[in-house]
Amino acid sequence: MIKTSLDIAAIRKDFPILNREVNGQPLVYLDNAATSQTPQQVIDVIVDYYHNYNANIHRGVHSLSQEATDAYEIARNKIQKHFNIAHSYEVIFTSGTTHAINLVATGFTSFLKKGDEVLVSAMEHHSNIVPWQMLCERTGAQLKVIPMNLDGELVMEEYHALLSGKTKLVFCNHVSNALGTINPIKEIIDAAHKVGAAVLIDGAQAAAHIKPDLQALDVDFYTVSAHKMCGPTGVGMLYGKEEWLKKLPPYQGGGEMISEVTFEKTTYADLPHKFEAGTPNICGGIAFGAALDYMNHLGFDAIAQYEDDLIQYATEQLLSIEGLKIYGTAAHKTSVISFNIEGIHPYDIGTILDKLGIAVRTGHHCAQPIMDFYKIPGTVRASFSFYNTQDEVDKLVAGVKRAKGMLQ
């Protein structure tokens, strides 16, 4: 048995969905990299909001509005504290990571010109590629790729060689959603800063497993989606350093983001409201705060330790299957095992696993360049959370063996 200070059986009781059956089998949920499940403690906060204090925020004089505003701002403070951010106004609520990246990419339009370069890692999610390609189309800046090796690690010598005075922006994920690689973001950030480039780190895949200290990292932008860390969908965070957020133009116009409006001229509100036009996902923001409370109560050290042991066990067990190859064998990785079996399409394996109640992701995981790099159509991806068990890993391994037997 995997040793842990966490009471996994008790934790599983917090997640009502883990009790359900799929196709007549107990659900084995191993698609946590796509979205994590939601504990009752967070669901209760969502219900409480709509039962007791649903109101629009920041503008009402009435009590409900004040209560909702307070709860929303308390959530912002929780996020600030969790990621060790200097000022709460550097926390911008967004609809998620994609929204956050688009906000920054759009804002940089006025800062870039032809001849400038932006660097992207070879292992990005499409949402951390396409907005920058669009930015380059608008500005004439050039997109360059930091290559990776067969283990799924960035080739850091190449990265350092790509950096120059022309480099204005570097963007990279903290953890790869398709491979699980933990990238050396401190080295990436420090080297970029030496040539005067800003850095955006996509933390969507990391934040459920690693508690980053954003001040220590000295990162310029960091993005997170709540639904990957026990929170609801449709809410996330953009962290930006104050100096950058002041320089960036507003992303969307509307209510909440203004100071004064006349038909001649509008002046914008201070941070963070400048970037929070319109009525936000109030309940989602509050529930995001509750999700952080839940995870911090368990403790990120304990979570990381248990997940590391679980993924190591799963890796060993899966590799005992003949013909199984794991993609992403970096020295530092977390939570994700991407694999194929020789001669079998990942879609076929995923289909059989689903019949057995086991939820995995198959396909290119919104990271087609990685699949092109390995010359494969996609992979089967099992991704783990702290509520997964050794028994579930055994069910996955048995399921893969059964699928292999049927398909070969």
Added chain:
Amino acid sequence: MTIQEIQEEIIDEFSMFDDWMQRYEYMIELGKSLPLIDEQYKVDDNLIKGCQSKVWVHAELDDDKLVFTADSDAIITKGIIAILIRAFSNQKPQDIIDADTGFIDEIGLKEHLSPTRANGLVSMVKQLKLYAVAYQTQLK
């Protein structure tokens, strides 16, 4: 046999299975037995969009009947194509256009496939019918 008769035959075959395992094993067998498409037709122009796996379909007229050949890189998908081709290949284009596709539900394929996969199945049927429409015009 008419398309209707073939579809009833397929429904009969699938009704003999007690569980999903047998049904899938049968589909996998059908997939393995699908006659191979001529390599020259496995080109991007013949790819069906909306499938997670790659699916190529080629159609050609044999006298007044339309003959389909197809392939996929995933075996379960190939099995699904084999069933569709059995129902629709070697039939007159107008009959293909007019054919009902309810048998897919009846053999428990659609309800057991996830939305993306079901979309793939829908795309396949749509593509076969589109070919029929194109060749029907040609016959006239």
